[in-house]
Amino acid sequence: MSKVSKSTKSRILEATECLVAEHGFEAVSLRDITSNAAVNVAAVNYHFGSKEKLFEAIQCRYIEPINEERLRIIAELTAEGRVANVREILEAFMRPFLTVVKRSEMSEKLFFKLMGRCVIDHQGGLPEDMIPGIKKVAETFTSALLAAAPNLTTELTLWRLHFTFGVMAQTLLHGDLLHSLTDGACGDPDAEAQFQEMIDFCQAGFLTQKGAKE
Amino acid sequence: MSKVSKSTKSRILEATECLVAEHGFEAVSLRDITSNAAVNVAAVNYHFGSKEKLFEAIQCRYIEPINEERLRIIAELTAEGRVANVREILEAFMRPFLTVVKRSEMSEKLFFKLMGRCVIDHQGGLPEDMIPGIKKVAETFTSALLAAAPNLTTELTLWRLHFTFGVMAQTLLHGDLLHSLTDGACGDPDAEAQFQEMIDFCQAGFLTQKGAKE
DNA sequence: GTTTGATTTAAACATATGCTTGAATGTCGA
DNA sequence: TCGACATTCAAGCATATGTTTAAATCAAAC
Numbered sequence: 215m216s217k218v219s220k221s222t223k224s225r226i227l228e229a230t231e232c233l234v235a236e237h238g239f240e241a242v243s244l245r246d247i248t249s250n251a252a253v254n255v256a257a258v259n260y261h262f263g264s265k266e267k268l269f270e271a272i273q274c275r276y277i278e279p280i281n282e283e284r285l286r287i288i289a290e291l292t293a294e295g296r297v298a299n300v301r302e303i304l305e306a307f308m309r310p311f312l313t314v315v316k317r318s319e320m321s322e323k324l325f326f327k328l329m330g331r332c333v334i335d336h337q338g339g340l341p342e343d344m345i346p347g348i349k350k351v352a353e354t355f356t357s358a359l360l361a362a363a364p365n366l367t368t369e370l371t372l373w374r375l376h377f378t379f380g381v382m383a384q385t386l387l388h389g390d391l392l393h394s395l396t397d398g399a400c401g402d403p404d405a406e407a408q409f410q411e412m413i414d415f416c417q418a419g420f421l422t423q424k425g426a427k428e
Numbered sequence: 429m430s431k432v433s434k435s436t437k438s439r440i441l442e443a444t445e446c447l448v449a450e451h452g453f454e455a456v457s458l459r460d461i462t463s464n465a466a467v468n469v470a471a472v473n474y475h476f477g478s479k480e481k482l483f484e485a486i487q488c489r490y491i492e493p494i495n496e497e498r499l500r501i502i503a504e505l506t507a508e509g510r511v512a513n514v515r516e517i518l519e520a521f522m523r524p525f526l527t528v529v530k531r532s533e534m535s536e537k538l539f540f541k542l543m544g545r546c547v548i549d550h551q552g553g554l555p556e557d558m559i560p561g562i563k564k565v566a567e568t569f570t571s572a573l574l575a576a577a578p579n580l581t582t583e584l585t586l587w588r589l590h591f592t593f594g595v596m597a598q599t600l601l602h603g604d605l606l607h608s609l610t611d612g613a614c615g616d617p618d619a620e621a622q623f624q625e626m627i628d629f630c631q632a633g634f635l636t637q638k639g640a641k642e
Numbered sequence: 643g644t645t646t647g648a649t650t651t652a653a654a655c656a657t658a659t660g661c662t663t664g665a666a667t668g669t670c671g672a
Numbered sequence: 673t674c675g676a677c678a679t680t681c682a683a684g685c686a687t688a689t690g691t692t693t694a695a696a697t698c699a700a701a702c
């Protein structure tokens with residue numbers, strides 16, 4: 215049921231991913247999906263139960279592996295009582311997007327947009343099954359950062375994690391815009407280079423002293 | 429037509445602002461708006477021409493004053509050949525949200541959410557009349573930053589402005605979440621304090637050297 | 643070949659959407 | 673008071689939405 219021509223179910227998943235990446239969850243209708251996937255309208259409800267559940271499946275599909283990868287890396291970094299530094303922790307938070315995109319069959323550009331949507335469009339709450347994983351990630355990274363930077367309080371760490379999240383979401387969703395918007399003044403948006411720019415920016419943000427002068 | 433009880437037109441504007449702030453542009457219907465404003469459905473098309481044009485009016489209403497304020501401040505900073513520093517420039521970029529909210533009749537929380545929507549939800553392109561203003565702001569701030577920090581290239585400046593935009597959007601839209609999400613571990617979300625945290629974070633991000641170690 | 647269950651299909655359902663209409667109501671100057 | 677214009681209103685229009693149904697088709701086991 216999988217080799218020669220793709221199953222209805224996976225054709226729906228793929229079409230939905232593309233459409234959501236380009237237009238966002240709110241803007242995509244069942245008919246958009248089914249006509250792009252070349253399947254019957256009823257197929258979505260047959261295979262997924264409802265549009266809502268299809269969207270939840272889309273959200274979980276990559277975010278859960280990404281969260282697992284994040285926890286795997288940070289566990290490695292802090293094994294045997296070692297204390298990771300801020301840069302390593304930020305890398306552990308962001309690099310999973312780069313590794314998981316390679317396992318997927320999507321283009322980098324589309325994959326990042328989809329992840330940006332997942333990370334931002336949490337209207338009506340996240341899928342229930344994802345919440346424990348997300349909480350675990352938040353807690354683990356908060357304490358790792360607290361241990362890594364003696365200048366940080368819990369409150370400050372939370373704020374700066376929040377800002378880092380904004381940097382990440384913006385880059386995932388609109389990382390390709392910068393190239394076109396500036397008539398190419400911003401070079402080829404190579405993912406690894408973008409990634410390093412993000413880390414540089416956020417690392418400095420985390421390490422600065424409150425109210426520091428330049 | 430304005431004193432005693434509010435006009436139909438402004439009741440529509442206010443209801444739309446609240447609903448959009450809470451649920452986003454895509455999720456708000458004409459009937460949501462008109463029932464909240466206690467006006468007839470046809471009133472929107474009578475006073476604004478279409479739902480689309482109403483949304484454009486909402487977007488322009490505060491963003492245009494904010495962009496004017498940004499340009500006013502930066503002109504002041506760079507008057508008589510003076511060179512502004514990075515912190516001053518970032519303040520010029522962000523503080524207008526704080527000053528314009530006071531001129532409005534909205535609560536801070538709702539106003540910031542609305543601004544977050546305006547800044548992020550640019551599906552289907554921004555209102556045509558806003559584009560020149562936005563371009564002016566982008567150009568002015570890019571060159572000011574280039575002059576302020578000798579470590580920056582044009583490319584790097586654009587990237588970091590991009591990141592700063594992400595920090596700002598995230599904070600506008602979800603600045604209230606941090607308080608509730610962490611069971612109060614992040615103190616009272618006072619707007620001026622949040623603002624200074626943002627500036628600290630982004631200033632450090634702008635001033636860091638490429639690939640700097642901690 | 644027949645039967646059983648899974649899948650696909652066309653058609654319809656109920657509701658929601660943005661927008662328009664034409665009549666009613668209000669406002670204000672002549 | 674009248675007339676002219678602006679505004680409001682209930683009702684309806686055409687289309688789009690998510691979902692369901694019942695029949696048709698397919699696949700594999702017996």
